[in-house]
Amino acid sequence: MGKMKFEAGKAFAEHLDEKDELASFRNAFIISDPNLIYLDGNSLGRLPKATPAKIHKVIEEQWGHHLIKGWNADWYEAPSRIGEKIAKLAGAAPGQVLVSDSTSVNLFKLILAAMKLQPNRHRIVSDVFNFPSDLYILQGCVNLLGDSYKLDLVQSRDNITINQQDLLAAIDEDTAIVSLSHVAFKSGFIYDAEFITRHAHEKGALVLWDLCHSIGAVPVELDRWQADFAVGCTYKYLNGGPGSPAFLYVSARLQAKAISPIWGWFSQRAPFAFDLEYQPADGIRRFICSTPPILSLLAVESALDPLLEVGIQSIRRKSIKQTSYLIYLIDQILVPLGFKLGSPRDPDLRGSHVSIQHANAYQINQAMIREAMVVPDFREPDNIRLGLASLYTSYTEVWEAVERIKQIMIKELYRKYPAERAAVT
């Protein structure tokens, strides 16, 4: 892509939008208020235009009219069918991905499956940049497994990245599995997953990648990386809707010997034989659990179409250009106003969101939402995340967001908001 040159005026943003080959895909989403700049697609993706009609059909036609027959017609195979669509975004050959449960439950299943494959190893290695939600699951697994098990977290040296050598140094002969987030939720730091996986394997450790902040935003190549396991959610860059079910990946290499600790009936070899003894199905299906939430599940299916049509390489190109442009504007406009960049400058080390840091970040975040119609999200202690979902975020929105933040700072609009944290954010 070469060195990018940007200018600070609005006309330049409009120029970038005019040249943007992906601009038309914004039309695939409901934009109910064009004045609202939504920079939180990394928490909850926008509503795809196809979704309301799809769910209307599921409710009225499949449930309302076909009733129980909906299971045979469309629902029973949906976890695998939608899994295969996600597999295309995850660089996974067929038969290795399915949609099931939540990210947390999937992580729990796969970590315990991994520990069982590694009976003589007792350590789980992760890092302090992993989702706290993932760390909680890992802590729960260690608690369940007993006192001889241990979770070790690699620290960050610069509070933005994890030094990959530090990570590799933490993996030893007792390490059963390395469980990492591909893109760090706070700084957006992105691991070289292939590099980490290869070196972990050299030490005999398995590797699990949490793709929540990368799937649909950056290229994921699970098969090429030789990843063992992966999990991810579908409600961020995949636009599946609030709390839509998660996905999991188990490498074909491991499927015959790995087993989920939750012996759910959908993972039974013949679920409708109603045998009294559990027999796991062959293949990836043994990692599903039980009856999936169909409305939330099928909303994922149509949401994936624009992403698959565009292709992840095109999205990544635009995303790098947009985050680079945003960092240029941050340097020009927000750093003089007291902000610090909280994300890597090297685009190869960065996902699709950019964090800015400020001592008053919690208050500024509230002012952005309530005064300026810009929706980012806040992450303790001082991070405001600006998520760019390149399928629908325009360059003009990026420019306008920075302009509005500038106004908040100049007019000190954030001062009227409390610094005390609310229970729910």
Added chain:
Amino acid sequence: MGKMKFEAGKAFAEHLDEKDELASFRNAFIISDPNLIYLDGNSLGRLPKATPAKIHKVIEEQWGHHLIKGWNADWYEAPSRIGEKIAKLAGAAPGQVLVSDSTSVNLFKLILAAMKLQPNRHRIVSDVFNFPSDLYILQGCVNLLGDSYKLDLVQSRDNITINQQDLLAAIDEDTAIVSLSHVAFKSGFIYDAEFITRHAHEKGALVLWDLCHSIGAVPVELDRWQADFAVGCTYKYLNGGPGSPAFLYVSARLQAKAISPIWGWFSQRAPFAFDLEYQPADGIRRFICSTPPILSLLAVESALDPLLEVGIQSIRRKSIKQTSYLIYLIDQILVPLGFKLGSPRDPDLRGSHVSIQHANAYQINQAMIREAMVVPDFREPDNIRLGLASLYTSYTEVWEAVERIKQIMIKELYRKYPAERAAVT
């Protein structure tokens, strides 16, 4: 209710409908084809009329327009809020029920929580009439816990009921938990849950009730029974929609000392503090796991309103009358055609479905669906379940269903359907 007198003619069914005080609640459901007799509300409840508008609002207004703010406004508290509605049908005081995950995952969480509360006990007691899906979860728990743990299943003497003395005799000083289905999915046999719970407690065992086939159909009094744990689904008699998320109950007595093995971030004391160390929330919330599937979850909320308006006692009265009427017709019309009753005759021992048995049941079940527009379901080896959801099933439908089965038998219409089982049913 006294001894009920029935007549075999259609006019009598119409007479019962005219006198039925609950008849108008059928209007709360979408009946897209009045000729279809749907007797599978015990697998997937009908679509409530309020649901499409509710989900339309969730998608277009909450997700599409409010975007991430939907979490604060309506979604975050939904698992507890909807749990409290279900609690009213479950005889549970506030703060003990929430909606989360699937029945299987909830069962897994609560069984492992129970085993941890009973460190010196190694047996789980259940019966052969429990859902195979529950037995698989119990087997998985035993497998996870190790070789010193054991699952024991009480047998049935008559293939319709479980002798309660047999069950009590199986509970000993090594029994950590008794895990039973309140209503058996195949025969409809209903346990005296209060009696079983009391005697299990006398032996120091905890008790978990699976309410999938009873909630919304028969009175459930978890607090009065002194139940320890319960799980249940919302897509059968609660009409929450295909795969809608399940609920769980943990007695207030146990909440402070019990803990879920799956340390999900929604169960964290302060989930948005993003602390790196898990600290379980107080109360029932520590048993939720993570981000719930909002579309499927909120469909449950409005679906509960007709049930709460009618009240479970009225539903039970009608259900007993309807299943008694159905058994009368089975005796009169279907037994002479080779069927056997597969459910208890005593209404106190019976939930809201009636099973009929026949050597050709698999074929007859197919003919009912394809030739006769009657939808029951088949359960191996020879059961056809006729589920009566008294909120919307009419007496005339009961009469008409038996009449249509009679025609299938007389004309031998079932013979053209294969006896070989399909993989999915």
